[in-house]
Amino acid sequence: MLGLMQDWPLLCHKIIDHAAIQHGEREVVSRSIEGPVHRTNYREVRARSLKLAQALERDGYRLGDRIATLAWNTWRHLECWYGIMGIGAVYHTLNPRLFPEQIAWIMNHAEDKLIFVDLTFLPIIEAIADKVQSLEKVIVLTDDEHMPESKLPNVVAYESWLNRVDGDFRWKEFDEKTAAGMCYTSGTTGNPKGVVYSHRSNVIHALVSAQPDALGLAANETILPVVPLFHANAWGISFTAPMAGAKLVMPGGRMDGEGIYEMLDNEQVSFSAAVPTVWLMLLQYLEETGKKLPHLKRVVIGGAACPRMILQKFQDDYDVTVFHAWGMTEMSPIGTVGSVKPQFSSLTGEKRLDLQEKQGFAPFSVEMKITDDENNEQPWDGRSFGRLKVRGPAISSSYYGGDGKEQFEEDGYFDTGDVAHIDKHGYMQITDRAKDVIKSGGEWISTIDLENLAVGHPEVAEAAVIGIAHPKWDERPLLIIVKKAGCEPEGKDILKFMEGKIAKWWMPDAVSFVEEIPHTATGKIQKIELRKQFADYVLPTAV
Ligand code: AMP
Numbered sequence: 376m377l378g379l380m381q382d383w384p385l386l387c388h389k390i391i392d393h394a395a396i397q398h399g400e401r402e403v404v405s406r407s408i409e410g411p412v413h414r415t416n417y418r419e420v421r422a423r424s425l426k427l428a429q430a431l432e433r434d435g436y437r438l439g440d441r442i443a444t445l446a447w448n449t450w451r452h453l454e455c456w457y458g459i460m461g462i463g464a465v466y467h468t469l470n471p472r473l474f475p476e477q478i479a480w481i482m483n484h485a486e487d488k489l490i491f492v493d494l495t496f497l498p499i500i501e502a503i504a505d506k507v508q509s510l511e512k513v514i515v516l517t518d519d520e521h522m523p524e525s526k527l528p529n530v531v532a533y534e535s536w537l538n539r540v541d542g543d544f545r546w547k548e549f550d551e552k553t554a555a556g557m558c559y560t561s562g563t564t565g566n567p568k569g570v571v572y573s574h575r576s577n578v579i580h581a582l583v584s585a586q587p588d589a590l591g592l593a594a595n596e597t598i599l600p601v602v603p604l605f606h607a608n609a610w611g612i613s614f615t616a617p618m619a620g621a622k623l624v625m626p627g628g629r630m631d632g633e634g635i636y637e638m639l640d641n642e643q644v645s646f647s648a649a650v651p652t653v654w655l656m657l658l659q660y661l662e663e664t665g666k667k668l669p670h671l672k673r674v675v676i677g678g679a680a681c682p683r684m685i686l687q688k689f690q691d692d693y694d695v696t697v698f699h700a701w702g703m704t705e706m707s708p709i710g711t712v713g714s715v716k717p718q719f720s721s722l723t724g725e726k727r728l729d730l731q732e733k734q735g736f737a738p739f740s741v742e743m744k745i746t747d748d749e750n751n752e753q754p755w756d757g758r759s760f761g762r763l764k765v766r767g768p769a770i771s772s773s774y775y776g777g778d779g780k781e782q783f784e785e786d787g788y789f790d791t792g793d794v795a796h797i798d799k800h801g802y803m804q805i806t807d808r809a810k811d812v813i814k815s816g817g818e819w820i821s822t823i824d825l826e827n828l829a830v831g832h833p834e835v836a837e838a839a840v841i842g843i844a845h846p847k848w849d850e851r852p853l854l855i856i857v858k859k860a861g862c863e864p865e866g867k868d869i870l871k872f873m874e875g876k877i878a879k880w881w882m883p884d885a886v887s888f889v890e891e892i893p894h895t896a897t898g899k900i901q902k903i904e905l906r907k908q909f910a911d912y913v914l915p916t917a918v
Contacts, residue, residue, distance in 0.1 A: 384551035385578035388424075388461040390618050392546075395421035398594060398620030404642055405449040406627030406634070408494050409521050412641075415450050417617055420457070426537050427458025429544035434512070436489065438463035438549060441557060443487040445469045445478070445496045448604050448625040451516045451533060455491045456604070456613060460555050460574070461546040467557040468605035471496050472896035479503040481559045481567055482510065485775070491516055491533065494523065495628055501527055551575040557775065558607060560704045561895050569775030570704050572608070579740060580707040580769035581614035588714040589738045590675060590698075592646070594620035597670075599638055601626055601649035602678070606897050607708035610648055610677070610700075621646075632660025643670040650678035650898040654685050655837075661693070668693045675700050675712070677734075679899050680805060682827045686731050701734035701805055703791060707769040710743075710791075711735040711803050718800065732827070736801040740767045743803060744788065745795055757798030760806060760819055764788040794819070811902050813842035813850050820852055820881050825873075826900075829854055832872045834862035839892050839900045840883065843914050851914055854883035855905060857892055884916045 394401070399418035407413045436442065442459045444466060446452040459466040467485050469478055471493075478499060482490075486509040492500050494517050504510055504527055513527050518534035555574045559567035585592045590612070592598065598621045600612040608614065616623045624642045626635060635657050638644065654676060661668070674689060677700035689695040702708035713735030715722070722730060737743050745753045745761030753761040766787045773783055782790045794807045806812065806821035813820040822840040829838035837857040842850035858864060866886030873882065887909070893901040 384548075385575045386460075386546070386549075386551055387555050387574050387577050387614065388457055388546045390578065390581065390614055391417065391421045391424060391457045394617035394620060398617075401594070401620050401622050403450050403453065403623045403625070404638075405451075405625035406629055406638060407449060408447065408627055409517065413450060417620070420450060420454055420617075422542055423537065424454045424457035424461060425544050425546075426540050426542040427454055428461035428546065429540040429542065430537055431458060431464065431489075432462050432544075433540060434489075436462065436464055438547070439554065440464045440489075441467045441485045441487045443467045443469050443482060443485070443490040444492075444604070445471055445490060445500065446493040446516055446604070447495070447628045448600060448609065449493075449516070449627050450625065452491070452493075452604055453613060453623075453625075455516075456556070463547050463549045463553055465554045465557055465571075468608075470559075470561070470603075470605045470896045471499065473561075475499050475503050477567065479506045481569075482507045484567075485557055485559075485569060488512075489514065493628070494521065497523065497525060501525060551578075556608065558605070558704050561897050561899075566778070568778045570771050571775050572707060572769075576707055576769040577608070577611075577614055580608075580611050580709065581618050583738050583740045583769070584611045584709045585615045585619050586738055588736075589709060589712045590615055590646075590648075591673075591714075592616060592619040592621050596646050597622040597624060597642060597644045599624040599626065599635075599642070599644040599647040601630060601635060601647060601653050606678070607702065607704040607706075610675070610702065610708055612648060630656075632656040632658075636660055636666060639668065639671055640666075645670060646673045646675075647671065648675040648677075651676055651681050651685060652679075652894070652898050654681075654689070658685065658688050668695055671695050673698065677701055678897060680734075680823045680827060681732070682830045683728055683732055684831045686728055697731060699731055699734055701793075701803065705771040705789060705791075706741070706765065706767075709738070710741055710765060711737050713802075716800060730802065733798075733802045733804040734795075735803065737765075737803070740769065742766050743797065745797060750784075753796075755797040755799050755801070757796055757802075757804075760794055760796050762809060763791045763793045763795040763803070763805070765791060794821075808902070811841070813840070813852050815842075815845075815848045815850055815852075815880065817849075818880075822852065822902075824877065825852060825854065825881065825883060828873050828876055829856065829869055832864065832869050834859050834864035835869065836860070837892050839902070839905055841902055841905050841909060843884070843909065843912055843917075845884075845914060845917050851916060852881070852883040853909065853912065853914065854886045855892065855909075856886060856888050857890070858888060884914045887912070 394417035522532040699713040753759040
């Protein structure tokens with residue numbers, strides 16, 4: 376017997392319809408690429424997205440066509456998304472922090488036909504356009520007044536292109552399983568792999584992540600996604616914010632401490648989301664200027680492990696509650712959020728921080744397990760490590776073109792490549808990437824734990840740990856440090872600071888100072904690069 380409910384496909388453009396009907400006046404504020412702050416609202420965003428869909432159709436774009444964007448978070452970028460999805464085409468976000476050759480490779484792999492590009496990134500496209508065979512047209516996200524000269528043959532300013540149609544258009548109807556968007560993972564090994572979101576998965580992810588124990592978004596919030604649209608759908612906020620009717624504040628191209636602070640303060644932002652490095656810059660700016668955060672109530676921190684020091688500073692010095700979250704591009708991206716379950720609500724001080732340092736528990740629709748190298752499930756005892764595997768309706772079932780098959784298992788689980796433990800309450804803690812974990816004398820040492828501890832030293836700006844070959848123990852940890860400006864800590868001071876806070880045999884064998892630690896395009900420490908830099912390094916304990 377079938378249920379007798381209406382067949383209402385979960386299509387992404389229904390989200391912007393809802394926002395326009397129920398929260399039409401709610402503002403979308405952006406720092407424009409041209410400079411000034413720009414203000415619009417959900418009704419306008421929807422109207423212009425419809426025009427965009429109409430213009431795309433007039434130009435011959437159809438269901439399934441891949442349409443790239445290379446842009447910061449602004450209202451125009453959001454319009455592109457909803458307009459592209461509204462004709463059943465596929466938005467494909469490109470990460471401008473990648474090398475131009477990588478961008479060209481990804482565009483060729485996805486066979487992008489058209490690109491919407493920010494003024495700032497036009498030179499990248501000019502440099503690679505002739506290498507992307509499928510590319511037919513370039514639309515620069517600006518108006519005629521700011522349109523630069525370009526040697527590209529088929530290039531046009533967004534505003535004048537949009538104004539050639541009248542907006543009298545209806546969204547297309549299609550199956551909810553139709554592809555809505557694409558995003559390539561940064562791929563620390565091998566070529567990048569394409570994640571393909573469907574309309575259904577994006578809508579389900581938005582419903583799930585708006586729950587109180589996930590992002591907890593509501594109409595009375597003002598949210599600033601620092602996390603870019605090109606980093607896993609801005610953690611879904613591009614869907615969750617309009618679905619909830621939250622005011623949306625977009626930072627454009629300025630991600631420095633002062634730039635973010637200005638938007639937080641001027642727009643009275645109550646909630647924000649970013650990777651730890653962004654928050655480190657903001658906290659440093661606040662320390663230098665003595666400024667406070669009177670409006671900000673909550674931040675979500677993810678993309679990389681959140682050092683305890685960030686949790687502590689936000690909560691103790693600025694009265695901002697931190698939610699530590701874990702996820703992946705392949706998971707749309709939210710996997711777990713560190714909300715506090717009722718049995719822990721009375722925890723305070725260090726004990727509460729211990730809990731918050733974990734990446735949290737999975738919301739409905741994310742199923743997790745941890746397994747050893749023989750695929751035996753490990754207990755949820757908070758100690759047993761294992762490879763973290765996940766499944767659910769907003770998690771990849773394969774990569775575009777069938778790449779990376781080995782990560783998708785027969786029982787429907789996706790192997791995240793992360794190593795974690797899970798406690799009996801369901802709280803998961805990432806201890807490493809499987810390929811970064813240090814194997815010392817047959818036991819595993821978590822590089823993340825060591826890094827988080829070292830960065831708590833007052834004279835340390837950033838820390839990374841890698842395994843170095845050791846004749847007796849196979850591998851031992853080397854701690855790599857970037858000093859804070861004007862500070863001269865010695866290696867032994869930092870190790871002393873770490874003493875007593877970790878098992879003795881986890882203690883790094885040596886400390887090395889560097890000017891800079893390399894990062895990937897999504898802000899993670901580039902361990903592969905560090906391992907290359909230290910390929911000839913010999914530990915003092917190894918001689
Ligand atoms: P991406 O797809 O670029 O978002 O990268 C996903 C990967 O980032 C995960 O597989 C983890 O290795 C890492 N990651 C994300 N969030 C966290 C977190 N809160 N703590 C530790 N690692 C994280």
